[in-house]
Amino acid sequence: MKLTHTRLRPAAAGLAAVLALVVTGCSGAPNSGLGGGRSAAHLKLSPATAPADEPRSTVTWMLEDEPDSLDLDTRGSSAGRTVLTNVCERLYQLRPDMSVKPWLVSRESRPDPRTLVLSLRKGVTFHDGSPLTADDVLWSLKRHAAEDMEQADEFENVRKLAKTGAHQITITFKKPDALFRQALAGDAGLVYRRTQVEKAGKEFGTPGQPDACSGPYTLKNWKSGDSITIERYDGYWGRKPLTRRLVFHWASDSALVNALTTGAADGVYAGSPNTAAALYGKKGLAQHYGPSTAALTLIPTERGGLADPKVRRAVSLALDRRGIARSGYGGMVEPWASSIGSGAWGYDRPVFAAAQRALRAYAPASPDADDLTRAKKLVKEADRAPDEPVVIGTDASQGRTVVANALRAALQRVGLKGRIKTVPTAQFEEFYSSPQARADIDVLVADWYISKSDPLGFYDNALSRSSNNWVGFRDASYDATVRKALSTLDDGKRARLAVRAQHTFAKQAVWIPVAQVPSVLVLNDRLTGPPASMAYLYYPWAADLGGKGKGKAKSKGGGNSKGGADAPSSPATKG
Template sequence: MSDARPGNTPRSRTTPRRLLTVLAAATALATSACSGVAHPGAAGAAAYQLTPTTPPAAGGIDSFTWSLFAEPTSIDYAYSFDFPPNQILANVCESLLRWNPDLTTSPGLAASYSNPTPTTWVYRIRSGVHFHDGTVLTADDVVASLRRNLDPAVAGDWAYPFRNVQSIDKTGPMEVTVTLKTPDSTFNKYLAASPGTVESAATLAKDGKDYGNPADGVNCTGPFAFSSWTPGQSLVLKRFDDYWDPALKAKSAQVKFVFLSDPTTRVNAFRTGEVDGGWMVPPDAYGQLRDSPAGTLYFGQNTTVADEVVNDLKGPLGDARVRQALLMAIDRKGIVKAGAGGVGDVADSLVTANNWNGAPGSAAADALKALPAYPYDPAKAKALARQAGVSGQKVVIATSPLDSQTAIITQAVAQAATDIGLKPQIDTISADKYTALFTDPAARQGVNLFLTFWYTSITDPLDMYGSLQTGAFSNYGNWSDPAFDAAVDQAVGAYDPAAHAAATAQAQQIAMTQLPWLPLYTEPVSVFLGKRITGVQPSIAYLYYPWAAAIGARG
C-alpha cells in the first residue's frame, strides 16, 4: 500500500508494484504433479490447471528462500494491505478465525464463536497458546489488538470492516464480545483476515509507533517468529517450536524472504536455485519456467478481477450506455490471450465465482444467469454509443510503464474507445503517481479510466460491492445509486444465507447494468516451487493462511 493512509474506510487494493506482479499469474502448464480443474485454452487445449495442493513434503528442511517483489514498509498488521507484508505476516501472526486455502473459514485463535443476537459476536479464546516471547494468549490481548482498528490515532488500513462496531470488550477470562451498532453479516468473516489479527497487548504498548518496524518486528502466535530484517535485502523468520497447532507446525527451521524488485532478476533466481520459490510469477517467464528443470509452476484459486475503473461519471462515460458500449468493444478474449498468456477467463461480473462459495442451492448460478451479457461486438457497441450521443469526445486512460501486459490492456481499451467513436488519450504516468490514483482524489482529476486488479479478502461478493456504495473510499468515480446502496445494506444486515445471497445478487445486477467499473478478466494465483521444496497449497488465501508451514523437502 501507499504510505498515504486515509483514516477512514480505506479500500484500495492496488499499488503499481501489485499491478505489476498480479499480472504475472498466468502460464500454460500441465504436469504430472498437477491435479485439479483444467481450464481450456482458446483452441480447446488445456491452457492451465488449478491445483488445490502440491505433493506433500517428504520431510523437514533447514531453510528455504522466497522472493518478494517489494520490501514492506512495515509488518504492522494494521497497515498490511498488500502482497509483500501480508504473505510474511500470514506465517507469523494469526487471526481469531482462519481463511483456508479452499476459501472456507474455520476457528483460529478463537476456539469457537457464536452470534447470540444480530448485533453481538462472542469469541471463546483458545487456551494454551503462546506468543513468540513465551507469554500466554489472553482475552486482554484480543481486545487490545482488535481495538487498534478503531483507533483514529492508528488510522489503520482495515477500518472498513469495523465501521459497524460499537464496542469490543472482555466478557470472561477467555471470552471477548463484539457489539455492533447494526447487524453485519460480513464482520465475522473479516476476522479470518488481517482485521482479526491478535498481537500481545504488552508488545503493542511497549513498541508504540515503532511496532512492526525492522528493528522491533512483531510478537505473535504463528508457526514462524520474526527473526531479523535487513532493510533493502531480506527478512528472516524462524520456526516457533511452541506453536499450538500440530497440523501446522513448520517443517522448515527458517524462511528467508529476499526483496527482488526486478522481474528478470527474480526469474533468474528461480532458474539458478538461488531462490526456492515465489508467488505471482513474472509473465515473461511462463515458458521458461514451464520447461525448466529448476522446479514447477502451479495455479490455484483466486478472487481477483482485472477492472477498468470509471473515474469520471460527469464526462462522456457518465451515460451507462456509453460504458456498456465500451465494454462490448473491448476484445477481452484477446487481452487474456495476449496479455495473460491465455490463462484466465473473461469476467462475467466484478467478482469471481469463488466469492459465491457457500451460497445456498443455485443462488450463485441464478445470479450469474440473470446478469446482462457484454459479448465482443464493436458494431453493436458503436451503434449504442451513437444513440448515447458519442461523437468524438476525449477520454483519458491512465497507465504506467510496468510491463507488456499493462500495455496490452491499455491499448485494447484505447482501441475500443476509438471503435465506439471516442478519442482516447493514453496518459502514461510514473509508478508513484499511479499509486496516488488510489489514495488522492486530486491525482485522479482529468482521468476517465484506470486499471486495477481487485481481490477480496473474504469469501463474499460484498467485499467488492460494498466498495461501490455511495461515499465509500474506493468508489473512485463517486458513482451513486440508491437502489444499489439499499441492496448492499440489506445484504450486509442479512445473516440468513438465502436472504444474504438474494440481496447481494440484486446489488450485483445493478452494478453490472450500470457498470461503475468495467470487468475485464479473472486469473488464477500462480506460485513457483524450486526442486528442493514442496507442500504449499496454491490459493489467494496465502495472504492470511500460514502457507509456509507446510513447505518442506521434496521427496
C-alpha cells in the same frame, strides 16, 4: 482486513520486457506455452498443492519488496503479510479454499444479530512462553480499532468490545455486520502479546524487535536490506511444520526471475501476471494456479466521457478480452465478466458461479457480430455519447498498454474515438486516490482486489456515497440491496442479495470488467504443500511447506488440516 478496496502490485517495466520475450516465443519459451496461445481459462485453478510429507531444514523464499514494517497496524503491505502470516495468528482463519473458519476462537455464538460472543482457544502460548489471554485479545482488538490504525474502518460498526469471561470476548454492533468475521480473519483479527508491543513502543515491527505472536514460526532475525529469517516455534499448539527455517530475500524484475531459475531461491508468490509468465516452463520450477479476488478492470471517471451507461455497455460488448489475455499477459489472466475474481466466492460458490456465467451477455470474451450490432445500437440510443475522444489513462507497462489499445479499438468498433494518455507509474498510482489527477482522463486501466472472500466487499464500491464511485452512479434500489446484504448474516440470503447487486452493477457497466487474475505460486518442483490461492496473504502457508515423497498424491484442493474450529493443526491451506 482493511484492504477491502485495493490494487495489485503494478507490473514492473523490466518484467514487461521479459514477458514480451515469452509472448513471442523467444528466450527458451516453449511454443506450447502460454505465449503460444494457451489461456488462463485452460489453467486449472486449485486452492492447494499436494500435501508435503518430507521435512526440510531451510527454504529460501523470494519477496518482490522488503517489508516497510512487520507491524501491520501501522504499515501494512503484501510483503509484510506474506512473512507475518506464518508468525502471527488471527482469531479467524482464511482457508486455502477462501472460506473463513474460527482459529484462535474455539467457539462462536450470536445471542442476537447485533452480538458476537467469542470463546477463545485454551493452551495457546506466545513465542515468549506466556499464555494467550482474553486481556491480550481485547487489547489487540482495541489497538486495531484505534483511529490512526490501518484497520480502524473495520470497527466503524462496533459499539462495544468487552471481556466477558476468563476466555471470552463479546463484540456488540450498532447493526448486524455480515463481514466482521471476515475482518477477524484478516489484519483486524491479529492477536499480540500486549506487554511486548508496549515495551517496543514505536519500534514494534522494525528490525531487532520480537514478534509478540503465537504462530507456528517465530521471527528469528531481520537484517535490514538483506533478509528476514523465521524459525519453527517448538511450543506451537498445533501441528509441527515440516520446514524448520525460512529465509526471505527480496528482488524485483529480472533479479527475482534469475533467483528462481538458477535455484538460488525455492519459491515465490508471483505478485503480477508478468512475473508468472516470465517463469513459465522453466526447468526445476512448478507453477500452481489458485483462486484470487483480483481482476483487471476499466473504471470510468468523473470527467464524463463514459457517463452514459449505454455507452459503457456498448464498450463492454465490443471489448476483446481474449485478445488482451493473450497479448498483454501471456495467457496468465482469464477473460472475465465481473470486476472481481472467483476467489471472492468464499461461500455459496455454485450460486456465484451461475451468476457469473449469466454476466457474459454483458461482457463476452470476444465480441461477435451480434455483440457489435447491439453495441452500435446502444451508442445511437445514448443521450450523452461523447463527441470528443475518450481519454484512456494508463502507464507504460506491457499489460496496461495492451488493455488501453484494446479499449481504443473497442471504441472505434462502436463509432467512437479514443485517445491514450500514458503517464509514469508513480503518477499513475495517483489516479486511484486523487480526483484532481483523474481530471484529464475518462477511464482508468486498473487492477483491483479485495481482501474479503465475499463479493459484497467489492460491490459497496458503487454505493452512492462511495469514494470509489467515480462515475457518479446513483441507484436507490442498488444502495438498499447492498446495505441489506451487508447486514444479512445468513449466507444463502446474502448470496442472493449480492447476486442481485452484481446484476445491476454489470447491466449499468459501472465498471467495465476485463479479466480475472489467478494467484500464482512458483515452487521448486521438489517442494509442495502451500496453498496456491490468494489466501497466502492471511494463512500460515509455510506451515504446510515441505518435500515431496514418492507417490505423492494429487492435491484435492482443501489443504492438509482437518476443518472446523477445533482443527488441531496449523493452517494447511490458505483461504
